[in-house]
Amino acid sequence: MASKTSTPLHCLAIFLLLAQLARSAIIPPSGPSDHQHQHNPQPSDAYIVHTDHLAKPSQFATPKRWYTSVVATLSPATSLERIFYVYDTVMHGFAAELTDDEARRLSDAPGVSSVYKDTVVHLHTTWSPGFLGLDKDFGIWPDTGFGDGVIIDFVDTGIWPESASFNDSGLSPVWLTWKGRCDDGERFNASMCNNKLVGARFFAAGPRAKALGMDAVEFQSPRDAHGHGTHVASTAPRFPTPACTGTARGVAPRARVAMYKA
Ligand SMILES: *[C@@H]1O[C@H](CO)[C@@H](O)[C@H](O)[C@H]1NC(C)=O
Ligand SMILES: *[C@@H]1O[C@H](CO)[C@@H](O)[C@H](O)[C@H]1NC(C)=O
Numbered sequence: 001m002a003s004k005t006s007t008p009l010h011c012l013a014i015f016l017l018l019a020q021l022a023r024s025a026i027i028p029p030s031g032p033s034d035h036q037h038q039h040n041p042q043p044s045d046a047y048i049v050h051t052d053h054l055a056k057p058s059q060f061a062t063p064k065r066w067y068t069s070v071v072a073t074l075s076p077a078t079s080l081e082r083i084f085y086v087y088d089t090v091m092h093g094f095a096a097e098l099t100d101d102e103a104r105r106l107s108d109a110p111g112v113s114s115v116y117k118d119t120v121v122h123l124h125t126t127w128s129p130g131f132l133g134l135d136k137d138f139g140i141w142p143d144t145g146f147g148d149g150v151i152i153d154f155v156d157t158g159i160w161p162e163s164a165s166f167n168d169s170g171l172s173p174v175w176l177t178w179k180g181r182c183d184d185g186e187r188f189n190a191s192m193c194n195n196k197l198v199g200a201r202f203f204a205a206g207p208r209a210k211a212l213g214m215d216a217v218e219f220q221s222p223r224d225a226h227g228h229g230t231h232v233a234s235t236a237p238r239f240p241t242p243a244c245t246g247t248a249r250g251v252a253p254r255a256r257v258a259m260y261k262a
Helices: 007-022 034-039 063-074 100-106 207-211 228-233
Strands: 045-051 083-088 092-098 112-117 151-156 197-202 241-243 246-248 256-261
Touching: 045 063, 045 100, 063 083, 063 092, 063 100, 092 100, 100 112, 151 197, 151 228, 228 256
Parallel strands: 151 256, 197 256
Antiparallel strands: 045 092, 045 112, 083 092, 241 246
16 A cells, blocks of 8 residues: 555554454453352353463463463363464464353463453444444544545556546545556546546556466456456445445545556
8 A cells, every 4th residue: 555644544444453352242250260160160162362472481382382281270170172273473362262260260361461252243234434433523534534645556457437436526636746657558548547546557468467368358458347446446445426225435535546457
């Protein structure tokens, strides 16, 4: 993504991530004691455990061994393998089958940052701003300028510039530091770009594209013969346009679009 001021969208991305995390049910406060647990086994549930990986004691060769040991001490009588995922990319931790009581005790263990019960999530809405509680007159949404000042670059199947989603009504010309451009080609020329669609390029010169026969099935231009690129490019930056039930608009309707067809 190229942008003049990327901070607002970053804020929004972080906000969306937090909103996502907040949907996971945090474990309920205090419950039955360990003693009760031993006499009255509870059913297990899947829990996601976030850890501070730097707190791993050095005697454990791998995080997985550490986690296995921590889980084993919760209920020494249980020998089952209860960890079913170990996370080490965007966060550290693991997923395991635990009773509510074990989860509660685990949340106090050294090196454990948080423990969440896994929940089933359903598709809730096609109206994400309302679902997230974003208000178009107040708060983070208007504060980010609805994507104003941002160009979102897409590498996809091209773009259908006549789509009403790329109407540039109310947008000023793109800033002078923007180095993108609009390629001419089959049923496409630079006059089809506007203050919304600020770049459209086409890359099919490579031998792989030739071997795939791209020249037979595709417009020799940024124009989208497939539909995927047009759909994707009209999601976040979509100008408010009629849809099957009402008006559809992106979460960043003032963002600009640049398409790189490849
Ligand atoms: C773009 O949107 C404006 C405002 O809704 C509308 O008046 C105009 O006709 C649209 N342009 C095109 C090319 O559809
Ligand atoms: C670009 O395409 C439009 C629509 O087909 C056409 O009217 C226009 O003359 C073309 N412009 C150039 C410079 O080829």
